[in-house]
Amino acid sequence: MNTQKLREKCFGIEEFTADILNWIQSENLWNIWVPKTYGGLEMNLSEGLQMLREVSKIDGSLGWTITLCSGANYFVGNLKEGTIKKIFNNPKATCLGGSGAIKGTAEKVGEKYRISGDWNYATGSHYLSHFTLNASIIENGVPLKNEDGSEKFLSFILPKDKITIISDWRAMGLKATLTNSFKVHDVLVGEEYSFEYDRFHQPQAIFQLPFRVFADLTLWVNYIGMAHHFHKEAKNLTKCNYLDMLMHELKIADKMLFNYAEELEAVISKKKPIGGNKIEEIHKSASNSVRNLSEAIIKIYPALGMRACSENQELNQVFRDYFTATQHHNFVNR
Structure with a gap:
């Protein structure tokens, strides 16, 4: 296609x-x-x-x-190999998704966990084969703590037949993502379906990335892609100078994103750690870039006329998709 x-x-x-x-x-x-x-x-x-x-x-x-x-x-x-083989037994049909929020509870029962709770914003909810979630750990009725006093939580993977989807996605854009809430009630799962998101068992270079960096870069590239699409459609309706401003920001973003990717790949290939300062630098750069792209799009929009306001126009959908995406907590400064 x-x-x-x-x-x-x-x-x-x-x-x-x-x-x-x-x-x-x-x-x-x-x-x-x-x-x-x-x-x-x-x-x-x-x-x-x-x-x-x-x-x-x-x-x-x-x-x-x-x-x-x-x-x-x-x-x-x-994940460990045995669990991978169970979940990825039909790889092309395996589609995970869920929530990064720590909302539910997982009560330790021997070598299993009894999970209950509800979570928001599971992108692709209707398309998933398995749901991922984070839950606070309880043992003998007592919430467990880490050595630093913070609550102990684990991530879990559950098959979709153990999940109830709550159809509450009503956003103005990204409609087909079906980013619904979901709930789990009293589901018992083996500890092999639990994991710690920052501990890896696979040797590939991609798994040497700090998860925050992985999240920042993979989300950032979406804003860049949607902004490119907006520019493509908008230039058919206006010649305003802000189009050049948007393209300027896009060129900066593209170059910066892929320079970071190459830099990180080089560091990992030398088996060196990615330091906290670099992690913060990447997050700040991505956040600033998304803000600059958003400002440029907003400056263009008033020059586009009524067609840009019509829901049957592609440009309008791109605009709604982009600004729905900007509400993701990763780059929101409240």
Whole structure:
């Protein structure tokens, strides 16, 4: 399916059709980061970011869903081999997603955990084979603490038949991401389905990245892709000078993003750690870039006329998708 055909199929829908989902599976895009050993594409950081940039340029919901679900499949690096083989027994159909919030509880019962709670914002909820969640650990009725006094939590993976989806996604954009809430009630799971998100068991370079850096870069590239799409559509309606401002910011963002990717790959190849200062630098750069892109788009929008306000126009959908994405907590300064 070519880019234009895919864009047409994504326009105006509130849920991906079977042919869109089949295309994602045929391209194995849920598994951008998954090792080839387990049926994935095993892309390096630069390759994966380039792929995410291209799909987010096609459609915001498409890029966002593939980013967050492939980002959840990235947790393959946190799992032990036996668990991986159970979850990724049909790799192209394996699609993880869920919530990063620590909201529910997991009561330790022998070598299992009894999980209950509700979580918000599971991107791709209707497309998932498994849900990921974070839960506070309780043992003998007492919440456990880490050595520093913070609450102890673990991440878990549960099959979709143990989950109840709450259909509450009513955002103005990214509609087809179906980023619904979900709940779990009294589900018992083996400890092999628990993991710590910052402990890895796979040797590939991508799993040597601090998770915060991985999240920053993979989200940032979505804003860049959607902003490129906005620029493409907007230049058909106006010649205002702010178009040049947006393209200037896009060139800076593209260069900075991929320079960081190459720099990180070089550091990892030398088996050196990525320091806290670099992690903070990347987060600040990404946050500033998203802010600059947003300001440029907002300055262009008043010059676009009524067509930009019409929901049956592609430009309007791109605008709504982009600014829905800006509300993700990662880059929001409240």
